[in-house]
Amino acid sequence: MDVPLTATHAVYLLGVAAIVLSMALRANVVVPAIIATFAVAATYTGSLIGATISVFNGSLVAAKELFSIFLVIALMTSLLNALRALGADQQMVQPFRRVMTNGHVAFATVAGITYLISLFFWPTPAVPLVAATLLPAAIVAGLPPVGAAIAIAVAGQGMALSSDYVIRVAPGISARAAGLPEAAGMVADKALVLSLVTGAVALGLGYLAIRGRIAAPSQRHLDRWQAGASMAESLAEQREQVAPNIGSFDKSVMALQAAEGVDAASGQPALAGGGTLAAAAEARPRWRNIMAIATPVVFGLLILFMLAPKVIPGLPELKGGDAAALVGGTAALMMLAATFAADGARAMHTAADHIIDGLVFSFRAMGTVLPIAGFFFLGAGEFSGAILGLAKGAAAPDLLFEVIRAFDHLIPQNPTVVAFAVLLVGMITGIDGSGFAGLPLTGALSGALGPVAGIHPTTLAAVGQMGAVWTGGGTLIAWSSLIAVAGFARVPVLDLARTLFLPVCAGLILSTLLAVVLF
Template sequence: MDVQLTAAHWVYLVGILVILATMALRKNIVVPAVIATFLTALVFSGSIVTGLSAIFNASLVAAKELFNIFLIIAMVTAMLGALRQLGADRMMVAPFRRVMRAGTSSFLVLAAVTYVISLFFWPTPAVPLVGAVLIPVAIRAGLSPLSVGMVIAICGQGMALSSDYIIKVAPGISASAAGVDPDAVADKALVLSLIVGGTALVLTYLMQKKTWRTPSPELLIEWEAEADRGIGESRSGGDDSSGGGGGSKPVPTGPAGGPTGGGTSATAATAVLAPAASPFPGEVAEAEKERRGTAKAFAMLVPLAYLAFIVYLMLGKFTEVVPPLQGGDAAAIVGGIAALVLFAAAASTDGGGFLETTSDHLVDGLVFAFKAMGVVLPIAGFFFIGNADFAGAILGVPDSGAAPAILFDLVTAVQTHLPQNAFITSFGILLIGLVAGLDGSGFSGLPLTGALSGALGPAVDVDPATLAAIGQMGNIWSGGGVIIAWSSLVAVAGFARVPVLDLARKCFIPVISGLVLSTIFAVLVF
């Protein structure tokens, strides 16, 4: 099919190339995306009014499509704030310390706990929580600090965040840009993330095992002493009941994290404050005992609630016992559970003042959501302008049938000159995702790889959802905080107290090996 390319197509193409170049230079791409949106709309319509309006409309359309994502982030963050105030968050992981007696057991427990917490609550709270409670135990059990950092980065920022299977922020962005079902992207991304993560963990185990030492309390003292001398990337603020390191603070990261970074209270290490001095010590002790009992109850309630949700999710997916969840139902249920836990935890903490406390936590959650994800809106808006489903609203074209399909036209025009090969296309999408992640934000490139997947998939007879999942792997394993040092990997390095550049270099070969293997698997199996 012959496609007549116009000046607007060429301007849009130049915009994509400029954005990729800006990413490669590790610079923020919001300004190039906004300027490219303005110029594309201006050249398409010939009206400066339409061009200026498109800047606003593009972000507005993106916000409408992605606001459910912002809301779930806000609710989960608010719930975690209430649990942190109660002291229940640390109690949820404390029992795992009992089985971390040697290097291998600590390696496995650290990986499992980081993955589960990150899968349900994102790596944002996982890093400080694991850092404060489990890292000192792992060090004392013989793991090297570098091994600890690699495990947390691979399982949290990598394996859990790249699938984002429970909250489904990443699959939602990828699927919106590709024009496919988010569940289809999420299912494929889950499998691919496990392949990448499993490969990376096995290679990490084999490469790092020779650095492990015999368990000893002296290892923890040595580790803390090295941090005091400035060898690590962050300093300890004092010991805690977990055995040290509880006062460590990660170096603040950018929104890369979308969910893996951010400078809000969601990234702060947990601190359970002692009650103020009182002339009635017996009453204080009784109140403290009651508070700890309440915290312990919530530490059991939250995992059980989400475990029940997982069971329901699996029953609906693989059996006919319960109806399967559709579309965004899973994320909505996660948000609903988070809201109820938030209310109950706030009421338990503040009693009659819980109405105000709940509102404060929700506001904090919304602020964090926009800090973490707000940068995605203008970027997604630019790539949405290349999609006919959204271009009409952005460009002010009243007839949806007359809306341009700029990106599709570009792909159609060049596809006859490209090798019609599924492997080449798949690895091309993976490479673009890796490059897109170079800006240190795992989510900002998802609209690009998603849009390219939707356009290229039919041309090479590959499911666009598969290509979107591959692109998602590249974006998040790169920019989410695993193989580049200027991402939220800084926070992991800070808690593990190792140089972030060393951590990034050590993660590179295991992760890239996993990405190559997962892409081959996706093409052959999906």
């Protein structure tokens, strides 16, 4: 049945085009999102007052839908801060320095540890930790600095962040934007498989690209590396090259700031209150060791608990947002344990400080997503009524889905073509260096295009998530948080981005093909 299109549909499509163009030009997306929300609401309601209210309602509705995500980020960050104060975060990775007997093993070790830490705490805090602790040992083992940078970027900002399987920020945004908030777990499961495929290809090709430069273990490699530009100079050079181009997502800026927080003399990440992690690690060594062991064990058991129903039929599965809630609650309890271990009676105050710091980090990382998500939620009938201030029970416009239905005869019925189209849209939205800012768009397109193309919307959402996060999260775009990785490794960020281009793109192509075949 033909769907009549109105001026509201045209204005909404212009808003989508303006946002995509802004991302492609690396401009801030918040401004066009707010203006587009106002224009659509004004066209639909014919009231400037109503349109102004809708601008607020858009961010409010998005905040209601996404606040659980903000809270999980905050609690996981508070746990990491507590572990850092105890020195347990470094203790978790310190034993792996002895494993790196040569450059080949070092490449795999750096990639594996970066992936695990980034899976639980995101790459932003993981990069300084891994770089300060493992990078010198990897270079002594014979791994060239660019090899270490490839391993860190692909494993952390590619594999771990694109699936976001533990914290589930990305799957939650993708599923909600697709109109399937209860399907976040399905998106997460599919994204995990696709991220592993993409990462395996990218790591394999990246390793082949630098294999001939791996040398025999020698202290001379580290001496030569340290004799070059200082870390501060390297970070300043990366900022000089690309920092003015940083796009709308604050995470890329925070990654650079985290890298710049490294103590120049020791090479250790500096603590907010002064001193370094090495100094903090001297305090309460027994509790430090306990928490260093308990943290990966507990979260490893959580992942097994979430995966068990998929391999053992009959076990109850976590519904909706229960998985993220379980992770957040566990993080809060472990944060208390680490805080009391580090501070004793003072933990009554410092625990609250850790939570506040986590909330600040969360809103800095994700705050700009709210007005963007609000605009794309305006295109879904499930949310548009609340944003436009319509009475309960009133018919709400389903703008994006109505446009898709009006032009479905022009959309290829080939799932492969549609999947690659969504992947391309995701990669375009990632050009601004954000990673997550484009997820409301790829999720909304997935919900609208999936039924038309005969492919499940959660599959398309996972594919779009791969394109957006691998591109803007810190592997393909030089002005993303790849700056921090290049700064730590002291390699030119533009050279690193060029080296990663073919391996990552090959991985994305293969994983998209597998998504169509498997899912």
